[in-house]
Amino acid sequence: MLEKALRGSKKYWTWLLILVVVIAIGFFFYVRQLYFGLGITGMSRDVSWGFYIAQFTFLVGVAASAVMLVLPYYLHDYKTFGKITVIGEFLAVASVLMCILFIVVDLGQPMRILNVILYPSPKSMLFWDMIVLNGYLFLNIIIGWNVLDAERNGVPPEKWLKPLIYISIPWAVSIHTVTAFLYCGLPGRGFWLTAILAPRFLASAFAAGPAFLILLSFIIRKVTRFDPGTTAIQTLAKIVVYATLANLFFFLCEIFVAAYSQIPSHLAHLEYLFFGLHGHGVLVPWMWTSIALVVAAIILLVIPQARRNETTLGFACVFVFIGIWIDKGLGMISGGFIPNPLHEITEYVPTVPEAIITIGVYAVGFLVLTLLYKVATGVKEDLAG
Amino acid sequence: MENSRRRFLKTAGYSILGVGAGSMLIGLSAHPTKAAGSGPSAASLFKQRPENREAERWGMIIDTRKLNESICEKMQQACHSIHNVPDIVGKFGNKKHEIKWIWPTEFRHAFPEREAEFLTEKLSHKSIIPVLCNHCDNPPCVQACPTKATFKRESDGIVMMDFHRCIGCRFCMAACPFGSRSFNFRDPRPAIKKENPDFPTRMRGVVEKCNFCAERLAVGKNPACVEASEGAMTFGDLNDPESEVRKLLAEEFAIRRKPNLGTFPSVLYIV
Amino acid sequence: MNDKNKIITGLVIFFLVALFPFWFNLIFGASDAAKGPDPVLTDKAKEAETCVADTQFMRTEHMQLLDQWRDTVVRDGQRIYVVENGNKYEASLSNTCMDCHSNKADFCDKCHNYASVTPYCWDCHTYPEETK
Known part of the structure; x- marks a missing residue:
């Protein structure tokens, strides 16, 4: 099947070339980071995790969202999704790969990464994160590839895949739960110290991921002869509405607890993010933009006419994706570090090299995604004749 | 053809799985200091220095009433010069990459959860509370570390860093509720004014913090800050009712930073 | 197995390249190998x-x-x-x-x-x- 990725139009090869160039530039800056140290980023003693870990958190969500296709199809026999589960699974593969890369570029001593396996520490959530992420990566590669292969050959998928598929469903939930546990189990970080963090992560994941899948479906329909199907896209849109609403609800619960109890160690972070604290507030306009985008998207999505219109649906999906990206990829991590445990304020803004390395990692993800999607759509095109 | 390839991939997959799981089990069971191979080392053994000071749980009491800004500066100076802590701010002018093991701060920063509205003149305006690693009895940084690079020494309760093993994930920095940890965002060596040859420096990409002067306790001395504190700091075994710290605690009321988090700091303050 | 010849040629080339240091030294005089250094004792x-x-x-x-x-x-x-x-x-x-x-x-x-x-x-x- 791999040969499908080796034959393509001029546009296809140009796109791949652009990605490779972006990856090369990112890699160049990563080598600089390797030699100089993480000092080339905007991180500091007080904000010790930044853009990299935030992207990791966001992308774990995108990866987990594959389950929104797998679960209805395999557990509820919702046939409409049968055609596109592989699109979700391959998106998960690319996303988890980016997650792992973001962890690696965030390490101060990446050449010692095997210490995590040499000295396994089951009490550390990072140890479990390593296990669930790698497991999820392999599950999705194996399932996606084999089901696609069976489809090409016109035979039912092999029997041994069934248990793996069933395992992959709770496993998807586990990757984002463990990722939330990285943060919400830390004493003295009031912003994250909330039991609703994992549910909130999942809700935002099931909003942003399927929104992205809808956008990808539009692109696939445009550049290939494979059509994911209007019904499938509309069902995904409904999933996006419910998840976005759930996410907003969880967020408001969070706001209520902090604002009504007025416990400073919880409230201060939200104050910083949405109003600024002691004159510091670089993220304030971003956070309000995020709220505005999510609210606008909900309005567009709950009105049936707007949801069914693919132009407005496209806009709504872009709004959801960007809104949640700002929330998780920008505010969630640095917001937890500001103010610091001594109630001092050091702000965080990513530097240019940091942003370029980040874009480089995204380019790796998009390269893998393009290749996998080329294979998948190639097979589907052949079947359609 | 198709079948044999599949069988090969399957076997290869299982082998990788087996090797991975196997090495993990070995890692789990092996003691970190297991003898390195045979040869002379098998018959050799390690011992503690005879002058090594022992305790069940080292602790420190800081009497802030006896402190002023100049003593605090001297304490920091003593600690940082002995441990080759780089002066990042002085050398590169970058406060964000600052490295500090012990530093004086204001009461409202050392105890942010405490009401600071009606404080004495001295406490409300002066940076006279030295803060450092609390060597918690229940340290959140230790459970967060994915490689056991930071660990609590069973013998005396000191929370230590193994700079050789640290992968620089900075999970411990997020976990520490006291902001006691620093990360080497760049090579620290150029920022060390005068290297102390008896103590190693660090390299870029690892986390560091106060070690309660484990290397000085091993040669029978008190921590450097305690020596420089002009009597404001008392150091001893918190689990020994006869120790100096316990005698002091029997007479004076002492507080700890963020007691509500249940980390049980071993550094106490008299204010 | 139509590509038998191609595969075998490929394998031969691979092994020749991979084992370069060994056959090179065998044929062109292993005696010239750089001598190991003697560490100096103070x-x-x-x-x-x-x-x-x-x-x-x-x-x-x-x-x-x-x-x-x-x-x-x-x-x-x-x-x-x-x-x-x-x-x-x-x-x-x-x-x-x-x-x-x-x-x-x-x-x-x-x-x-x-x-x-x-x-x-x-x-x-x-x-x-x-x-x-």
């Missing part, structure tokens, strides 16, 4: 006659020994290394090893360069020339 090291273990062991296993030292010192707090004959040493690279072998360039670096290894000990630990 007067103090000569005087001491024995290291913490015999020469052969130290040559081949000093890295494992140093690993063991660092783990025991850092993690168990045991800083004294007692050898078979009862001699005691402080388990310290900078203060024990480098005390005798104070000539890092002629002792450590010579072999490490020859073997093309770059241990990162010196990123943190000091050696005599440096502190002067």
